[in-house]
Amino acid sequence: MVNRFWRLDTRPAGNDFAAALSLQHGALAEVQDGEIVIRNRWLSMDAGTRMWMTDRTDGYQPPLPLGAPMMGLVLGEVIASRTAGFAAGDLVRAFGTWSDYSVVDPVMAGAVKLDPSVADLRDYFGPLGMNGWTALWGVERTGATQTGEALVVSAAAGATGLLACQIGRILGGEVYGIAGGTEKCAMLVDQFGIAGAFDYRAPKLRERLAGIDGGIDVYFDNVGGPILEDVLANMALYGRVAVCGLIAEYTADQPRGPANFDQVLMRRLRIEGFFSPDFMDQGAALTDRLRGWVDRGLLAMPYDVTAGLENTLTAYAKLFTGSNVGKVMVEID
Numbered sequence: 001m002v003n004r005f006w007r008l009d010t011r012p013a014g015n016d017f018a019a020a021l022s023l024q025h026g027a028l029a030e031v032q033d034g035e036i037v038i039r040n041r042w043l044s045m046d047a048g049t050r051m052w053m054t055d056r057t058d059g060y061q062p063p064l065p066l067g068a069p070m071m072g073l074v075l076g077e078v079i080a081s082r083t084a085g086f087a088a089g090d091l092v093r094a095f096g097t098w099s100d101y102s103v104v105d106p107v108m109a110g111a112v113k114l115d116p117s118v119a120d121l122r123d124y125f126g127p128l129g130m131n132g133w134t135a136l137w138g139v140e141r142t143g144a145t146q147t148g149e150a151l152v153v154s155a156a157a158g159a160t161g162l163l164a165c166q167i168g169r170i171l172g173g174e175v176y177g178i179a180g181g182t183e184k185c186a187m188l189v190d191q192f193g194i195a196g197a198f199d200y201r202a203p204k205l206r207e208r209l210a211g212i213d214g215g216i217d218v219y220f221d222n223v224g225g226p227i228l229e230d231v232l233a234n235m236a237l238y239g240r241v242a243v244c245g246l247i248a249e250y251t252a253d254q255p256r257g258p259a260n261f262d263q264v265l266m267r268r269l270r271i272e273g274f275f276s277p278d279f280m281d282q283g284a285a286l287t288d289r290l291r292g293w294v295d296r297g298l299l300a301m302p303y304d305v306t307a308g309l310e311n312t313l314t315a316y317a318k319l320f321t322g323s324n325v326g327k328v329m330v331e332i333d
């Protein structure tokens with residue numbers, strides 16, 4: 001059987017993914033003992049995977065070797081299994097490859113069987129997946145958001161940010177989003193009911209954030225860079241910064257820290273990073289809570305779907321140019 005897959009040929013410069021990855025055709029590997037074959041139906045596009053494409057060895061994941069198939073979360077149907085616990089026909093989510101089929105060891109790939117009664121299975125990439133877990137963990141645990149506190153979320157119209165905004169509301173926070181452009185900001189307020197939204201592409205973000213009464217208690221940071229500096233200048237005393245992602249810095253040669261780091265002392269802030277694989281063992285419990293909110297209509301996700309494996313790079317680039325709203329994914333015919 002022929003399997004098309006995206007191969008990482010060189011380390012991409014900026015957002016030039018077409019020069020760095022190529023679509024290959026190869027024979028599907030024979031399934032070995034302990035493995036399953038997944039017919040990928042959807043691919044999840046996740047900003048954090050951009051770091052795997054670099055050669056930095058001090059990240060939270062080792063670099064993906066050149067010549068390897070590009071990895072990412074996939075959702076699809078098991079078509080062959082040589083391990084107990086998975087059978088042909090099971091719907092699963094796993095770390096697989098950007099390809100028609102993924103051959104994986106389900107333990108290493110974090111494969112989970114999906115409940116086919118979920119109305120929209122794509123939710124297993126959104127509220128019921130890593131983005132949902134990350135948003136809940138960051139708002140509730142790392143950010144320790146309390147009722148009535150001002151929670152600011154960056155990249156607020158993207159997958160993780162949109163969930164953090166909604167969960168912040170559910171948990172009683174006064175939620176503000178930061179996003180690129182007036183349309184995204186209007187959507188956040190009008191459709192998702194948050195208290196306010198700030199367009200970071202417009203001038204004077206720092207001054208505008210100063211309008212949040214009492215300062216920012218919790219910052220759910222998806223971005224880093226200059227926005228982090230503008231937020232640090234507006235944190236409340238004893239505020240918390242939950243560092244989820246640093247998308248402004250994933251393509252930088254040299255990661256940079258905030259220039260006004262001194263505000264951590266001046267305002268007695270706590271800054272803490274968190275990483276979803278660290279709490280994967282609690283995934284089932286997190287999913288249960290998130291599903292309750294989805295079922296009650298409290299948590300929603302717009303899907304930005306690109307059709308065709310051959311168009312994967314177009315979908316992926318949206319994350320870094322901000323041309324997406326909600327969860328970016330690829331649907332494979």
Ligand SMILES: NC(=O)c1ccc[n+]([C@@H]2O[C@H](COP(=O)([O-])OP(=O)(O)OC[C@H]3O[C@@H](n4cnc5c(N)ncnc54)[C@H](OP(=O)(O)O)[C@@H]3O)[C@@H](O)[C@H]2O)c1
Nearest residue numbers: 046047048155158159160179180245246247248275276322
């Ligand atoms: N810690 C974890 O376990 C974990 C898990 C999942 C995701 N994450 C992190 O969460 C963040 C969002 O990831 P995602 O996969 O959900 O993507 P996403 O939010 O759906 O898409 C990325 C968004 O980031 C914004 N953006 C891109 N470059 C930017 C820049 N230079 N400055 C400001 N905003 C920028 C864009 O929106 P605008 O139009 O607003 O610019 C874009 O829509 C990433 O930093 C990712 O690494 C972390």
